[in-house]
Amino acid sequence: MLIICLLSQQLCCNSLDTITVDNPLKDDGRSFIVSSGGIFGLGFFSPGKSSTNRYVGIWYLFSNQTVVWVANRDNPVPDSSGVLSLDGTGNLVILSSSSGSDPVWSTNVNSTSGSGNQVSCQLLDTGNLKLVDGEEETVVWQSFDHPTDTWLPFMKLGLDRKTGLNRFITSWKSKDDPGTGEFSYQIDLISALPEMIFQQGITNRIWRTGPWMGRGWVGVPQMARTDFIFTTSFINSPDEVSVTYVMSNDSILTRVVANESGILERLTWKDSDRQWHAFWTSKTEECDQYNHCGAFGNCDPQMTQSSFKCICLPGFEPNSTTDWNTIRDGSDGCVRKKDRPVCGEADGFIKVEQAKSPDTRVARLNWNMGVEACREECLNNCTCTAYASAEDPDHCITWHEELLDIRLVQGGGQNLYVRVAAIELAEYLKSQRSVKVRHKQQMVYIIVIFTSIALAIGVLFMVYWFIIVKRRKERKIKERQILLTPADSSSIEPSTTGKPFEDFPFFELSTIVAATNNFSISNKLGQGGFGSVYKGCLKDGVEIAVKRLAKSSHQGIEEFKNEVSLIAKLQHRNLVRLLGCCVEHHEKVLVYEYLPNKGLDSFIFDEEKCSQLNWEKRYNIILGIAKGMVYLHQDSRLRIIHRDLKASNVLLDNELNPKISDFGMARIFKGNQNEANTIRVVGTIGYMPPEYAMGGLYSIRSDVFSFGVVLLEVISGRKNNSYYRENTINLIGHAWEKWKEGKTSDIIDSRMGDLWPNQEVLRCIHIGLLCVQEHAMDRPTMSEVVFMICKDMSLPSPKQPAFIFNGQDMNASDSSTSIKVNSINNLSITEIIAR
Ligand SMILES: *[C@@H]1O[C@H](CO)[C@@H](O)[C@H](O)[C@H]1NC(C)=O
Numbered sequence: 001m002l003i004i005c006l007l008s009q010q011l012c013c014n015s016l017d018t019i020t021v022d023n024p025l026k027d028d029g030r031s032f033i034v035s036s037g038g039i040f041g042l043g044f045f046s047p048g049k050s051s052t053n054r055y056v057g058i059w060y061l062f063s064n065q066t067v068v069w070v071a072n073r074d075n076p077v078p079d080s081s082g083v084l085s086l087d088g089t090g091n092l093v094i095l096s097s098s099s100g101s102d103p104v105w106s107t108n109v110n111s112t113s114g115s116g117n118q119v120s121c122q123l124l125d126t127g128n129l130k131l132v133d134g135e136e137e138t139v140v141w142q143s144f145d146h147p148t149d150t151w152l153p154f155m156k157l158g159l160d161r162k163t164g165l166n167r168f169i170t171s172w173k174s175k176d177d178p179g180t181g182e183f184s185y186q187i188d189l190i191s192a193l194p195e196m197i198f199q200q201g202i203t204n205r206i207w208r209t210g211p212w213m214g215r216g217w218v219g220v221p222q223m224a225r226t227d228f229i230f231t232t233s234f235i236n237s238p239d240e241v242s243v244t245y246v247m248s249n250d251s252i253l254t255r256v257v258a259n260e261s262g263i264l265e266r267l268t269w270k271d272s273d274r275q276w277h278a279f280w281t282s283k284t285e286e287c288d289q290y291n292h293c294g295a296f297g298n299c300d301p302q303m304t305q306s307s308f309k310c311i312c313l314p315g316f317e318p319n320s321t322t323d324w325n326t327i328r329d330g331s332d333g334c335v336r337k338k339d340r341p342v343c344g345e346a347d348g349f350i351k352v353e354q355a356k357s358p359d360t361r362v363a364r365l366n367w368n369m370g371v372e373a374c375r376e377e378c379l380n381n382c383t384c385t386a387y388a389s390a391e392d393p394d395h396c397i398t399w400h401e402e403l404l405d406i407r408l409v410q411g412g413g414q415n416l417y418v419r420v421a422a423i424e425l426a427e428y429l430k431s432q433r434s435v436k437v438r439h440k441q442q443m444v445y446i447i448v449i450f451t452s453i454a455l456a457i458g459v460l461f462m463v464y465w466f467i468i469v470k471r472r473k474e475r476k477i478k479e480r481q482i483l484l485t486p487a488d489s490s491s492i493e494p495s496t497t498g499k500p501f502e503d504f505p506f507f508e509l510s511t512i513v514a515a516t517n518n519f520s521i522s523n524k525l526g527q528g529g530f531g532s533v534y535k536g537c538l539k540d541g542v543e544i545a546v547k548r549l550a551k552s553s554h555q556g557i558e559e560f561k562n563e564v565s566l567i568a569k570l571q572h573r574n575l576v577r578l579l580g581c582c583v584e585h586h587e588k589v590l591v592y593e594y595l596p597n598k599g600l601d602s603f604i605f606d607e608e609k610c611s612q613l614n615w616e617k618r619y620n621i622i623l624g625i626a627k628g629m630v631y632l633h634q635d636s637r638l639r640i641i642h643r644d645l646k647a648s649n650v651l652l653d654n655e656l657n658p659k660i661s662d663f664g665m666a667r668i669f670k671g672n673q674n675e676a677n678t679i680r681v682v683g684t685i686g687y688m689p690p691e692y693a694m695g696g697l698y699s700i701r702s703d704v705f706s707f708g709v710v711l712l713e714v715i716s717g718r719k720n721n722s723y724y725r726e727n728t729i730n731l732i733g734h735a736w737e738k739w740k741e742g743k744t745s746d747i748i749d750s751r752m753g754d755l756w757p758n759q760e761v762l763r764c765i766h767i768g769l770l771c772v773q774e775h776a777m778d779r780p781t782m783s784e785v786v787f788m789i790c791k792d793m794s795l796p797s798p799k800q801p802a803f804i805f806n807g808q809d810m811n812a813s814d815s816s817t818s819i820k821v822n823s824i825n826n827l828s829i830t831e832i833i834a835r
C-alpha cells in the first residue's frame, strides 16, 4: 500500500532528490525522494489492492496511482524490509532481509571511475532517475534506458547501435503486478525501414505506425500537422535508431502506456477533473488493427456502405468469398486473381493513393533510387508485389511476397504501386477512363440539365411574356378592329376589312400622354368636330399633332375608324400625313405630322396673315388642294370622298403648301358605286352641296362643291357664310352676281394687292363657280379642275350655283353639324342639329 503524506515528506525525509551512500531510502512506508520541481517521487510502493509485494518505483506526485517506472518489476520485495541504496561499486541496489547480500535489484553497471564514491543518484523532473559519475557527471545509468510500461516525454525508445541497448516499453502483467507483460511497443528493427510496432509477444503485431516519412509516421497523419501537440523526433543513424517526443506545450502532462489489456494509449492529464484521459489509443479505428483485412487486403475507414471496411488490392480477390461477403471477416485477406498471374514482361502497376505502406518486414530498401528505377527494380524481380518511392532522401522500397496491414490514411499515407498483370492494368485503365468518361458524362449531364432547366425557364418566361404581350396586343388589335370596323361595312373595300392595321404604327397611350404633357391645355392647338387637337413632341424630338377624339362621342368613334383605315393608306404631298394612332382605355387618338402654320382659314380670314398670301401663293394653295383631292378621288388605290373639305381642314406647311387634313368623314366608294346613300350625314354648313345637305346623297362631285367654296374663299379672303347684302346672300351668291355683272374684280381679295395676272384669277373664279353649280353632274371632276387650272383652255359657262342664299336658321358658322335625314315618303325632311 502506497502511503505518502506530504507533511511527512517535508518533516522526516529531508525532501531530497538524491540518494547517497550514507543516505539510503528505507521502506518505512513514509520516506521517498522527490524531484526538485516536485513532479515525481521515488520510493517503495505496492501496486493494486491486495498485494503485499514491495516495489521501488517512480510516480507522479500529484497522482500517486500513476507509477511511470518500476525498478524491480520482476523481483518484488515480499515484505517491507527493502532498502534502496548506492553500494560501494556505484550501483543503485535494492536489498532486503530475505535476499541477503545479493541485491533484489541492481543497476548493474561498471563504474567508469572504478570506485563508487563519486557516483551520485538524482531524480529529475522529467521522471528520469540518473546515476552520474565523477566530476564530469557522466551518466552511467538512467531509468529512461530501462523503461517499464510508460513512455515519457524526453524518453528515448530505440536501439543504441554502439552499445546494443534496445529501449522499449512493456506492459505490466496485470494491474496488481508490474512484472514484464506480453505487450510491447518498440522500434521494429527487422524492417528495412524502421517503424514502431505494438505487439503481443514477439510476433503478434497489434498496431504499427508505418515507416517514418519526414515529419511523422505514415500511419499517423496528424503528426504532420504543425499544430499537433507533440513533437516527435526520429533518428536513424549508424549510431542509433531512436524516437523521442516532447510536448509543444510544457504545461500539458502526457505519457504513452502499453497497457496490460493489450492497448497502446496516449494519456493526457486534465487538471479540471484530475484524471488521465486517453488522447489516442491503438484501437481507435477498426483499420488500426494490424492486418485487419489480411494479406493483399486494404482497409478503408471511409467505406460507408457497411461496417465492413475491407477491399482487395488491385488484381486481387477475396481469399474466401464466404468469409469476406457473408461473415464479413476480412482477416483471411485476398489472393491474386486466378486468371491474372504476374511475372510477365508486360506487368504493370496500379497506384493506391494515401496508403499506409504494407508491413516492411517483407520489404527491401534501396537508397538513392528514383521512382523509375524503383519501378524497374520491382518489375525485374518476380517476388516483388509492390513498390513505393520517396524523396529526400531518395529511396525505394520494394515489397516481396505478401503485402500486410495496408489501410488508407485520409490526408496521409503514400502512393503504393501494386503489381498487376497487363490485362488487369488494361482493364483498370479502361475503367478509370470510363470513370473519367462517366465523370465527364455526369458533368455533361449536369451541364445539359442545368442549361436545359435554364433554357426551359427562359423559354417559359418568354412564352409567358409572349403570350401576355400577344394577348395584350391581340386584345388591343381586337379593340381597334372593333373600333375600326365601320358599322356600314358595305361601303368598305374588302381589302380594308382583313388585316388593315398590320403595319400601321400604333402608339402607346403613355407615349402620347408624355408627348402632349398629358393633353395639357397649353398644348392644345384647337377644337375640331370630333375632339381636340394637341401639339406633342415625341422623345426623339419629332413634333406631332395629336387629335384626341371626344370620349363621349360615339359618333366620333366611327369617324375615327374610317379615318384611320383610310388615311393610313394615303400619302400625298398635299395630304396631311397620319403617323399613327392609339386606341387604348377608351381613348382614341390620331397622330399626325405637325404643321406649324395651322389651317388655311387662319390665313385667309385673318387681316394680317392674309397679306402674306399673294396671288402666287393662293394659286399654289388652290392647285395643291385640287391635286390632293384628285389623289383622294382617283389616284389613290381607294376612292375617297372627303365629305368635310373646308378652309380649316386645309393645313399649311412652312412653305405654305396646302395639306388636306381631317379625313374623318371620308367614305369609300366601291368601284362601280358613284353615290352612297347614308343615314347619317356629316358635314359643315356652308361647304355642303345641296344633294348632300338635303338628301344625304354624296358623291365625288359633292367634294368638288366644297372645293369650289374653298377656292372662292381663298380668292376673296371671305367666308362663304359671312354675309353680304342685307345678310341674305353668301359668298357663292355674291360671286355669282358679280360674275354675271362682269365685276369679277369685286370678288378678289383686295389685300392681295394689284399685282396679279388678271386672266389667271378670273379663270380660277370661273372654275370655282363651275364647282359650286347646283347640279352635281354639271360640276367638273377634280382631275378636270386641275386640268382647267393648269391649262389655258376654254371653259363652259357656269350655271346657277347652289345655296346662293344663307339658309333659314343656318346661322351656325363653321362647325360640323350632324344632320339626321328622315325619309318620309318621297320628301326629305332634314333635321339639322348644330353642336
Ligand atoms: C498550454 O496549455 C495550457 C493549458 O491547456 C493553456 O492554458 C496554454 O494557453 C497553452 N499554451 C500554449 C502556448 O499553447
Ligand SMILES: *[C@@H]1O[C@H](CO)[C@@H](O)[C@H](O)[C@H]1NC(C)=O
Binding pocket: 175, 259, 260, 261, 263, 265, 278, 281
Ligand atoms: C487500457 O487502455 C484502454 C484504452 O484507453 C482503457 O479503456 C483500459 O481501461 C486500459 N486498461 C487498463 C488496465 O488500464
Ligand SMILES: *[C@@H]1O[C@H](CO)[C@@H](O)[C@H](O)[C@H]1NC(C)=O
Binding pocket: 364, 380, 381, 382, 383, 384, 400
Ligand atoms: C528478388 O527478391 C527477393 C526478395 O528480396 C530476393 O531474395 C531475390 O534474390 C531477388 N531476385 C532477384 C533476381 O533479384
